[in-house]
Amino acid sequence: MLTQTEAISILKNELSWPDVQVQIGRRAGFRCEYCGKDLLASYENYDLWQVDHIIPNGNNGIENLALSCKLCNFVKRGTDPSKTAKSNQRDDLINAAKEIINIRRKQKEAVYVKTLEAVITLRNDKGT
Template sequence: MHNDHRIVEELVKTGKWSRDHATVAVRAEFKCEYCGLDLLKDAQHYKLWQLDHIVPKKLMVQDGMDPDEHNNLAIACKPCNFDFKWRFDPRTTAGANADRLALINAAKEEIRERKQACDSELSRLREIAGRVDG
C-alpha cells in the first residue's frame, strides 16, 4: 500500500497523470481489467490504454451518481472498452446493487460474448481471404 502511494506520486509528477487516473492505474496493476492485457508492455499496448466508466457515464449522471467515482473507473484496453463493451450497462446482468467486482465480471462476460461473435465473423473473413489457420 505504501509502495502504491509512492508510485501514484511519481506518476503524478510526470505531469501526464491526474491523481485519480494514477490511483486507478496502480489498483489495476497497469493491466486491462477486462482481459488482463499488460498496457505497459510496449508502445503498441500502451496506445490501447483507456479509462473506462464501468457503468456508462451518461447513465450514472441520469441516476444522479458521480460517474468519475473511483469504484466506477477501470483501466481497459481499447478493444475491450470501445469496441466490445461500448455502452453496455453491467447492472443489466449483475443487478442494480452489484459491487465493483460483480460489475466487472458482468462486463467481462459481455465482452467475452462479443469477442466470440467477432471471432466467428473473422473466421468467415479468413475463409473468404483464403487464409488457412494452423
C-alpha cells in the first residue's frame, strides 16, 4: 500500500497531474461535487472528469473550482450560482449550482424519455 506522499508523488510526477487537480480531487473525494458520481469507479467515469469554475469566468483559485462530471459541467455551463445562492460562501454556491443542475438534468431526462419512446416505436415498427 502506498503512503499519501507516494500516491501524490505518482499522480504529480509520473502521471503529470497538476497540483490543483490533486487538491480538487482530494477535497471532493474524487466525486463530482454536483451529483456525487464516483469519477474513479471506472475508466468511463474517469474520462468524465472535468474542473468547473463555480462562478463562470471567475478566478482560477481553488475555492472557485469544483470537480465535476462532464454532464454536470455541460448542464451548468455559463450559469452563475451566486445569483441564487444564500451567500458567496463556497458551500452555498455549490448548493445553488446543484439546484440549477438538478432542474436542467430533469428537463434533459424528460426529453430523453420522450426520444426513447419515439425511437423504440420506430425500432419495433421497422418501416412497415
